[in-house]
Amino acid sequence: MKMTTSAVPINENFRLEALKSLEVLDTESQSEFDEITALAAYLCDTNIAVISLVDSDRQWFKAKHGINKTCQIPRENSLFSHAILDPDHTLIVEDVSKDKRFNKAPIFLEDTHVLFYAGVPLVDKNGFALGTLFIVDDKPRSLTEKQLESLKAFAKQVVILFELNKKNNDLEKIQKKLKKRNESLREFAKVISHDLKMPLANIITSTDLLKLLLNDKLDEDSKQYFEYIKASSFSMSSYISDVLQHYESENLINSQPENFDLNDLLKEVIEFLSIKSDCDISFPKGDTTIECNKSALKQVFVNLISNSIKYNDKEKLIISIDFNKDDMFYYFSIADNGMGIPNDKIETIFELFTTANTTDKDGNKGNGIGLSTVKKLVTSLGGCIKVSSKEKISTTFEFSIKKCKKQTNTSKSA
Template sequence: MISATIPINEEFRLEALRSLNILDTPSEKEFDEITSLAAFLCDTEIALISLVDSDRQWFKSKHGLDVCETPRDVSFCAHAILDPENPLIVEDARKDDRFKNNPLTTVEKLVIFYAGIPLVDKNGFALGTLCVIDSKPKTLSKKQLESLKSLANQVVMLFELNKKNTDLEKVQSKLKKRNDSLREFARVISHDLKMPLANIITTTDLLKLILNGKLDEESSEYFDYIKTSSFSMSSYISDVLDHYESDSLLQNKPEKFDLNELLQEIVDLLSIKPDFTINFPTANTIIESNKLVLKQVFFNLIANSIKYNDKEQIEISIDANEDENFYFFRITDNGMGIPNDKLDTIFDLFTTANTTDRSGNKGNGIGLSTVKKLVGKLGGSIKVTSTEKVQTTFDFYIKKYN
């Protein structure tokens, strides 16, 4: 028996293998289906996905074999990875000087025929093989060998896909930690800044009262500016907090409720004035969903329809439909509209479509970003269409709880 030599790139090859984080992982259906198919196509007793580690070969998938690994010094696959570009075919190991005294051949009488296709990653490192084994001499047809090569390519693709998924999970974990930190930061900032802002607003009103009759018009305007800016900053802080705390709403369980009753609650909260007309869906729709989340979505959209409206008589219409899997909603207003060059970015955080709202205040671009996030969490999507100076329509849907 002749043990395989160590590849010249062994250190880097092992680094590439271990970067996959696949050694000693449980069996997976996708890999097991490949070895089962390989054994069938090649008409062999055994098929393996073998990864050559520093001192062993470990089987990610095995068909027709019970053991999970064998020592590297008796490994046929350790020979196969020495020539990554070509398959290793051993039709009768008893006649091959490299293997004729191999215990897997002479004692176990397990490996007489061997065919291994090196599993080569995108950097050219041979990580192991897809191999088929039989306890009697065999030959493979050209078609069988080509099929085995195709299956080996699929194994490498699965390795790469698994690594990408693992890397993605790590990124998602880091993003979650950062998002949690931002949420905590927003909570602290909200508490630490809103109280001083409230004090500024109160002090401004008090000073104007004390100095009543002693301020000229310009000085009075400065006081008004301080108060307006403080209210604007307080609103901005509240919106940031709502954005980062919106996920907490998703913890509520779904419940059944009347959509029109929910919309009436929102109208009452917004203190709709006589110059507003809001049309509810003609038929009462019973919804089964996360009520608080849907309430937040409608509240933001209706509030925006009111804020960004330049008409004397504001009109908002709300429609609702459903099918077996989804609820569909539409909110249309006769407001300022959204410029065409803003439609693609209107749901991005800190992006606004208009310079100022109905009261002359500038938006902060947080509300619609929160809406999009909440709708997505409910298994849906939202889109907007608009004609500037005429109307804006938001269409969105959410998934039913089945």
């Protein structure tokens, strides 16, 4: 094919970005596009019809009728790429041999000597001409008004098919992510069932057995400690079951909002975690009354405070909890003086089964479930979470929760 001058739109970079975003270049042949070219050639009574996409240095044919071997041509041929310069108009050259723009040398498409050309721009929703639906013939001719309108209609259908294909591709990607997530959830269930609940059951059984064997040798305080161990084990087992149930049915997220005091909730969390006296925890000041999903928020704090304790190697543990609110959101922060998070782990810390540290202060290896659970809960509650950390110095988690509509309306009316 004889090459002439190049034709490049002024918005070329944006046009190419729009084209590549459709992910259609170099894809396999599809019957729906082939049928459009066949219909276009038939209705316009031409030898050849092509759906052509104009890439940076080539024109790639998504579908073609009347040619067999050619799948792309160099972009430098200005006749075939000229049509995208004006997205609003169809380029029609009734006799190439008499058109001074293109008659400097004969133009061939395979064995066809191109003397007639009509190209309708394929314009996306943002106005970018991605390519053309063009027809050519080996003899000069013209199009009737009905043929031209049909060609334009076909071009619109081509763009619609491109967009539908892109949506289908996106859905397939989402399905793959969901499949991967479901696989992770199955692993989560396995970890919960075998690695956590069974040891807790053993602790409960062993506690009862030791209390029975040592009953005559224990004073009342010692017996009470055994009860604490048993109660905490039952509580933790119940908590794990709630987490598992959350992943499977999201019952926690669907719970009705409650009106409660944040500091009362934090006291429940501290009692549940049996925090020792060597841990200094400061609570938020001022008005701490909130209305939200209490069960979900409690689980968030259980995970975050528990991590602050487990991953803290200081002699004196310091945890500072802060709280603020506006018309739309509640804002929380938890800062500690613990081990910190390595810089290379910050980006992945909320991914399921990803841990920031190899072991906690007692040498136990984490399972990477807690922070993933936290992020899922916070996101489901309409908020977001982020973390900042200085390794071996401190870690701060900040997260928000969207107020329920009732609370927001009340605030506005007040």
